[in-house]
Amino acid sequence: MATYTAPLRDLRFVYEELFDAEEITALEAYRDATPDLVSAIYEEGAKLCQNELFPLNRSGDEEGCHFENGNVRTPEGFRSAYAAYVDGGWGGLNCAPEFGGQGMPHSVNIALEEMLCSANLSFSTYPGLTRGVYRALRVFGSEAIKQLYLPRLVSGKWSGTMCLTEPHCGTDLGLLRTRAEPTKQDNYRITGTKIFITAGEHDLTENIVHLVLARLPDAPKGIKGISLFLVPKFVPDEQDEPGVRNSVTCASIEHKMGIKASATCVMNLQEATGWLVGQPHRGMHAMFTMMNDARLGVGMQGLGIAEIAYQAAGAYAKERLQGRSITGTKQPDKPADPLIVHPDIRRILLTMRSFTEGARALTCWVARNLDFRDKAETEEARQAADDFVQLMTPIVKAFLTDYGFEVTNMGLQVHGGHGYIRETGVEQYVRDARITQIYEGANGIQALDLVGRKIPAHTGRYLRSFFHPVQRWIEEQSTNTELQPFVLSISKAFGRLQLATGHIAQAGLRNPDEGGAAASEYLRLFGLVALGYLWARMAQISIEKQGGDDNAFYAAKIVTARFFMERVLPQTGSLFAAIMSGSSTMMEFPDETF
Numbered sequence: 001m002a003t004y005t006a007p008l009r010d011l012r013f014v015y016e017e018l019f020d021a022e023e024i025t026a027l028e029a030y031r032d033a034t035p036d037l038v039s040a041i042y043e044e045g046a047k048l049c050q051n052e053l054f055p056l057n058r059s060g061d062e063e064g065c066h067f068e069n070g071n072v073r074t075p076e077g078f079r080s081a082y083a084a085y086v087d088g089g090w091g092g093l094n095c096a097p098e099f100g101g102q103g104m105p106h107s108v109n110i111a112l113e114e115m116l117c118s119a120n121l122s123f124s125t126y127p128g129l130t131r132g133v134y135r136a137l138r139v140f141g142s143e144a145i146k147q148l149y150l151p152r153l154v155s156g157k158w159s160g161t162m163c164l165t166e167p168h169c170g171t172d173l174g175l176l177r178t179r180a181e182p183t184k185q186d187n188y189r190i191t192g193t194k195i196f197i198t199a200g201e202h203d204l205t206e207n208i209v210h211l212v213l214a215r216l217p218d219a220p221k222g223i224k225g226i227s228l229f230l231v232p233k234f235v236p237d238e239q240d241e242p243g244v245r246n247s248v249t250c251a252s253i254e255h256k257m258g259i260k261a262s263a264t265c266v267m268n269l270q271e272a273t274g275w276l277v278g279q280p281h282r283g284m285h286a287m288f289t290m291m292n293d294a295r296l297g298v299g300m301q302g303l304g305i306a307e308i309a310y311q312a313a314g315a316y317a318k319e320r321l322q323g324r325s326i327t328g329t330k331q332p333d334k335p336a337d338p339l340i341v342h343p344d345i346r347r348i349l350l351t352m353r354s355f356t357e358g359a360r361a362l363t364c365w366v367a368r369n370l371d372f373r374d375k376a377e378t379e380e381a382r383q384a385a386d387d388f389v390q391l392m393t394p395i396v397k398a399f400l401t402d403y404g405f406e407v408t409n410m411g412l413q414v415h416g417g418h419g420y421i422r423e424t425g426v427e428q429y430v431r432d433a434r435i436t437q438i439y440e441g442a443n444g445i446q447a448l449d450l451v452g453r454k455i456p457a458h459t460g461r462y463l464r465s466f467f468h469p470v471q472r473w474i475e476e477q478s479t480n481t482e483l484q485p486f487v488l489s490i491s492k493a494f495g496r497l498q499l500a501t502g503h504i505a506q507a508g509l510r511n512p513d514e515g516g517a518a519a520s521e522y523l524r525l526f527g528l529v530a531l532g533y534l535w536a537r538m539a540q541i542s543i544e545k546q547g548g549d550d551n552a553f554y555a556a557k558i559v560t561a562r563f564f565m566e567r568v569l570p571q572t573g574s575l576f577a578a579i580m581s582g583s584s585t586m587m588e589f590p591d592e593t594f
Contacts, residue, residue, distance in 0.1 A: 002425040003315070004054040004119050004308055006046035009553060010357060011111045012039055014364045017541055018534070019107075024368065027375040030105045038108050041093070045112045048088060049119035052081045057120045060261030061428050065202075067253045072201040072263045074126075081123065082204040086156035091127050095134060099150040106370035110363050113297060117304025121432045122261035124304075126159060126199045128297050132290035133160025133211055137230070140278035140286040145230060148240055149209060158207040162290055163194040163231075163267060170196075171445055173213065173284070174222040180214040180229055180274065189271040190214050190231055193251075196439070200265030201233075201250035207242045208233040210267070211290065212274060213283050220281065228283035229274035248272040258431030291440065292393050296366065298440045299396035302404030303359045305433045309411035310352040312426050316415055317345050339414065347567070348414055352407045354564040357557075358531035359400050361538065366392050388465040391454050392530075394446035399527030401436035402443055408433045447519035450526070451504055463501065470494055470533050477536075482543055486536040489565040490529070496576040497529045503580060517583030525575040532569045535561040 015021060016035050024030050056077045063075040085091065094109035095101025116124040134153045137145055152158040169175035178192025190212055194200075201208070210231040219225030237243030247270045254264040278286040321336035330337045339345045369392075372385035408429040412419035419426045437443050454462050474494065477487050500522055508515035539561035542554035 002058070002312060004050055004311065006042070006049060006115050006118075007307065007360070008039075008042050008046060010360060011042055011114075013538075013553075013557075014361050015107065015111070017545075018361055018538055019364060019368060024105050024107060024371055027105075027371065027377075029103060029375045030371065032103075033105050033108060041104065041108060042111055044088065045090065045115055048084060048090065049115040052084050053116065053120040053123050054118075056081055056123065056261075058425050058428065060120065060122055061258075061432075062260075062422075064260040065253055065263045067250070070201075070249050070251075071203070072250060072253060072265070073203050074263070075261045078123065078261065079204060081120075082126065082156075085127065091130065091156035092154040095131075095150075095154045096138070099138075099146075100154045105367070106374075107364055107367040110300065110367040113300040114304045114307065114360065114363070117301045118308040119304075120261075121301055121305055122259045124301070125259065125262040126202065126204055127156065129162055129198060129290075129294060130156070130158075130160040131297070132162060132293040133209055135293050136211060136228075136286055136290040137277065139289055140228070141230070142275075145275065145277070148236060149230070152207070153209065157205060158209055159199060159202075159205040160209045160211065161197055161200050162287070162294065163197055163200070163210050163212040164287070165196045166193060167195055171442065173226065176213055176215065176226060178212065178214040178269065180216050180227060180276075181271075182216070186275075188214075188229060188274045188276065190229055190248075190269045190274040191271055192269050194267045194269070196254070197265045197267050198439070199263055200267045201253075202263050206234075207236075210248060211277065211287070212269065213287060214274075216280055223284055225281055226283040227280050228277040228286045230277050231269065231272050231274040235273055246272050256435070258428070258433070258435055292389075294440045295393055295397040295446070296363075298436050299400040300363060301436045302401035302433065303356060303363060305429055305436070306352065306359070306400075306404040306407035307356045309408040309426060309429045309433075310349070310356050312424070312429075313352060313411040313414040314349055316418075316424070317349060320418075345414060348410045350560065350563045351568060352410050354535070354560050354568055355403050355407055355531070357538075357560060358535055358564065359403070361534040362392075362530055363396060363400070365534070366396055384465060387458075387462045390457070391450075391462040391465055394450045394454065395523060395527050395530065397440065398437075398443035398446035398523055399530075401433070402524070403527070405430070405433045405437055443523075444520060447523040448516060450523050451508065451515045451519045455501060455505055460505075466530070467498070470529070473533065473537065477540070480540075483536070483540055486539050486561065486565055489569055490532045490536045493529045493532050493569050493572040496572050497525055500525060500576055500579045507582070511583065513583040513587050517586055518579040521575045521578045525572050525579070528569055528572050528575075532564065532572075535564045 021035050025033055060075040066073040089102060092101035093112060094104045094106055097103045130153055137149055153160055166176055180188040180190050182188055212229045212231045213226050214229055215225055216227055231248050232246055234242035235244050235246050249268050251266040251268050256264060317339040320339045321334055322339050323336055325337050325341040330341050369385040369388045373382055373389055376382045412426050412430055415424055415426050418424050474491050477483050504515050504518055539558050542557035545554050
């Protein structure tokens with residue numbers, strides 16, 4: 001029977017040992033986020049995810065959402081689970097106390113996000129976008145909008161969505177047609193159709209707050225003519241409670257490959273009442289605040305689904321009896337040895353494990369910089385942290401979801417034919433994981449953002465936020481004999497990343513197709529180097545702490561780090577070769593031959 005156990009020990013290792021928890025509590029806003037409190041939060045979050053959400057994962061997938069006369073009903077059990085989520089205050093964990101939140105750091109909340117995604121990816125989508133709406137309104141909303149909407153979003157009584165995509169435009173939002181007409185009441189009438197709207201309609205909350213991209217009558221063409229509007233499902237009345245139904249309605253829900261318990265909606269707006277958020281024609285600037293949060297959230301989905309797939313594969317490999325070990329029988333009292341004795345199964349499991357634990361370290365690193373970006377005392381520190389977040393956002397989104405999908409496939413492979421049928425549950429992980437590579441900006445777009453925007457930004461300033469600490473660590477550990485296998489491996493991979501970065505920067509100036517052709521391989525190369533650096537640091541800590549009460553934990557860390565360095569990080573060599581090969585073979589191939 002499928003189970004989920006939150007990786008609490010590893011979450012604490014990353015938060016307290018790999019990184020310095022005192023750097024977070026040194027921030028005035030987070031002084032109460034002590035390791036003891038954080039550990040207690042993790043444990044309570046684990047109970048919610050293990051006991052309330054995971055049991056609904058398969059049943060929610062099988063039942064799906066129900067669409068009836070414009071209304072969406074979520075699967076059985078989802079409403080009570082959402083009530084438990086709200087009652088626990090989880091929606092406001094890292095939101096500002098002034099709006100009813102608990103004011104915890106991003107680096108604490110990121111662990112809750114992972115657990116939610118592991119336990120029930122479909123469920124996680126309902127509160128997931130609400131956090132992005134909260135952030136966008138807090139930064140760009142008027143004071144009246146913030147006072148009305150933020151406390152209700154934080155409490156979970158109301159939820160939020162992001163309405164970008166239209167039938168004729170997905171990535172290219174410059175083609176957007178939804179229009180906004182000003183009224184005499186200091187609001188707007190919004191008309192248009194939006195598709196693929198996650199949680200656009202459901203029965204979990206009293207109200208749904210849509211952030212909608214639309215064009216004003218005097219808007220210039222293209223991406224610079226888009227404004228952002230707040231369009232509630234129910235227009236608040238004089239008591240700030242849900243009042244009359246707005247003319248924003250769900251026309252249908254999509255029948256999808258995965259995340260079937262998440263309502264993906266077609267939304268029609270017919271002169272719906274909306275309010276401008278931010279400045280006219282500056283909607284994309286405001287929306288990107290929300291989209292960047294959402295992209296980090298989708299990266300967490302890749303990690304979360306990979307973790308549950310690894311847990312299922314590991315448990316199955318230790319139980320399933322198949323064949324005998326090629327070095328001799330290991331369990332003669334049984335008719336066969338378990339799968340775990342076979343080298344290829346161990347290769348698969350260690351690949352899965354080395355990704356999930358490395359990715360967990362990476363997401364915490366990024367989340368800590370969100371904390372510093374928002375709460376550091378100096379502008380210099382806040383800017384440095386924001387540089388790192390800007391650089392790493394496309395990598396977290398694309399690398400973690402690409403690899404996360406691969407890991408779910410590996411988990412299915414360990415199960416063999418039993419993985420391909422529904423009973424074990426692992427085929428659902430594969431289906432659910434696939435969308436993460438597509439929504440919130442397809443991964444090819446993330447790669448183009450990395451090479452086209454992030455590399456050249458501010459003459460390479462973003463890159464320095466990653467390159468400098470990696471280079472500094474390598475230099476500091478160059479004489480540490482015990483760490484040499486790790487130092488040498490990461491040095492080679494980091495050198496390839498540096499050379500590839502210079503090549504793309506120079507070749508892209510001569511021919512932009514060179515950067516575009518190399519973008520996906522470059523992003524994966526970057527992601528592998530990031531994980532390699534973090535694995536080297538985790539190995540260093542674990543070596544220093546061997547011999548204590550938790551020796552088995554640290555010993556496993558060291559072996560997993562060695563596996564990553566020896567069997568995964570060498571992929572950077574082939575990626576580097578592909579990057580350096582240029583764009584000619586793909587760009588000179590005749591269009592008519594495809």
